[in-house]
Amino acid sequence: xxxxxxxxxxxxxxxxxxxxxxxxxxxxxxxxxxxxxxxxxxxxxxxxxxxxxxxxxxxxxxxxxxxxxxxxxxxxxxxxxxxxxxxxxxxxxxxxxxxxxxxxxxxxxxxxx
Amino acid sequence: xxxxxxxxxxxxxxxxxxxxxxxxxxxxxxxxxxxxxxxxxxxxxxxxxxxxxxxxxxxxxxxxxxxxxxxxxxxxxxxxxxxxxxxxxxxxxxxxxxxxxxxxxxxxxxxxxxxx
Numbered sequence: 001x002x003x004x005x006x007x008x009x010x011x012x013x014x015x016x017x018x019x020x021x022x023x024x025x026x027x028x029x030x031x032x033x034x035x036x037x038x039x040x041x042x043x044x045x046x047x048x049x050x051x052x053x054x055x056x057x058x059x060x061x062x063x064x065x066x067x068x069x070x071x072x073x074x075x076x077x078x079x080x081x082x083x084x085x086x087x088x089x090x091x092x093x094x095x096x097x098x099x100x101x102x103x104x105x106x107x108x109x110x111x112x113x
Numbered sequence: 114x115x116x117x118x119x120x121x122x123x124x125x126x127x128x129x130x131x132x133x134x135x136x137x138x139x140x141x142x143x144x145x146x147x148x149x150x151x152x153x154x155x156x157x158x159x160x161x162x163x164x165x166x167x168x169x170x171x172x173x174x175x176x177x178x179x180x181x182x183x184x185x186x187x188x189x190x191x192x193x194x195x196x197x198x199x200x201x202x203x204x205x206x207x208x209x210x211x212x213x214x215x216x217x218x219x220x221x222x223x224x225x226x227x228x229x
Contacts, residue, residue, distance in 0.1 A: 034218070043119070043206050043220035044157070089156070091218075101147075101218070105156040 002027040004092050006104035014112055017080055021107045023073040023090035031093040035064050035075045038087045038106070047075070047088075080111045116140060117209050119221035126197055126228055133193045134224045136207030142187035143209035148180075151204045151223075163190040197228040 004025045013019050025033070032051045036044035048057045048064040050073070056065045061084075063076045077084055087106040094100035116139040126132045136146055144165045149157040161171045161182050169182035179201075181193040190209075194201050206223040210216055 036220070041204070041223065041225065043117075043208075043222045045220070046217065049217065101159070103156050103159075108154070 002092075002094065002102045004090055004102050004104035006088075006090050006107050008107060009105070010108040010110070012110045012112055013080055015080060015082055018076065018078045019080060019109065021075045021077075021088050021090075021109070023075070023104055025071050025073070025090070025092045025102070025104075027071075027092040027094060027102050029094065030068065030071075033064075033066055033073050034091045034093070035062070035073075036089045036091060038089055040086070044089055077109075082111050082113060085109060085111045117143075117207065117219045117221040119207055119224050121224060122222060123225045124227070126226070128198055128228055129196055131193055131195045132197060132226060133191055134205055134207075134226070136190045136192070136209065136221050138188045138209040138211070138219070141209075141211045141213055143190075143211065144187060146184060146190040146207055146209045147218075148182060148190070148192050149206045149208070151206060153204075157206060160192075194226065197226075199228045202226055202228045 007022045034049045035047040038044040047059050047062050050057050050066045052068050061078045066073045087108050089106040090104040092102045118137045120135045146163040148160045151157050159172050160175045161169045163169045163182045163184040165184045171177045184190040204223050207221045208218050
C-alpha cells in the first residue's frame with residue numbers, strides 16, 4: 001500500500017531557531033515529491049517539488065532534501081518566523097498517473113515568540 | 114504564479130438545501146481538477162477527480178449523487194453538495210493541474226461549508 005509518513009506530528013520551536021521535518025514514503029513507482037505549507041483554514045501552498053534525480057531544492061528559508069534510495073525527504077526551515085506556524089504536508093506522486101497523489105498527514109509547526 | 118480561485122470562501126446553508134462551490138484556474142487551462150475534503154486537524158482527503166468534458170471519477174465511499182461535480186470548461190469545475198446535512202460541514206478544497214508547467218498542482222484557498 002502506498003503510504004506517506006510524516007514526523008513529528010507536531011512541533012513547537014522558538015522564533016529564530018531552525019527545524020527539520022521528516023517525510024518517509026513507500027509510494028512506488030515514484031514520480032515526484034512536493035512539500036506544501038497550509039495555514040489554518042487556507043489552501044495548501046507549494047514550497048518545493050523534487051523529481052527522482054534531485055537531491056535538494058531551496059525556496060528562501062525552506063530547503064528540501066530527497067533520498068530516493070531510502071525513500072526519505074526532509075524540509076529544513078532556517079531562522080524561523082512567527083508566520084512559519086502552519087501545517088507542512090508532504091505529497092508524493094505516483095509515476096503511473098499525474099492525478100495519483102498520496103498525502104502525508106502533515107506536521108503542525110508552531111513558532112513561539 | 115498560477116492561481117486557483119475558489120468561491121465562496123465561506124457559506125452557511127440550511128439542512129436539506131444544496132450549495133455550489135466553484136473552482137477556477139485563473140491563468141491556465143486545467144483539464145483535470147481535484148476536489149478534497151478536510152476535517153479540522155486532519156489531512157486532505159481526495160473526494161473526486163474532475164475531468165473536463167467527461168464524468169468525474171469518485172473515490173471509494175464518496176456519494177456521487179450527493180457531491181455533484183461538473184467540469185464544463187477548461188477553467189471551471191463546480192462541486193454541488195445536494196440535500197446538505199450538518200455532517201457535510203467541512204472545509205472543501207480544490208486543486209488544478211497545470212500541464213503547461215510540468216503538471217504542477219495548484220490549490221485553491223478552500224471553502225468553509227457550515228450546514229445548520
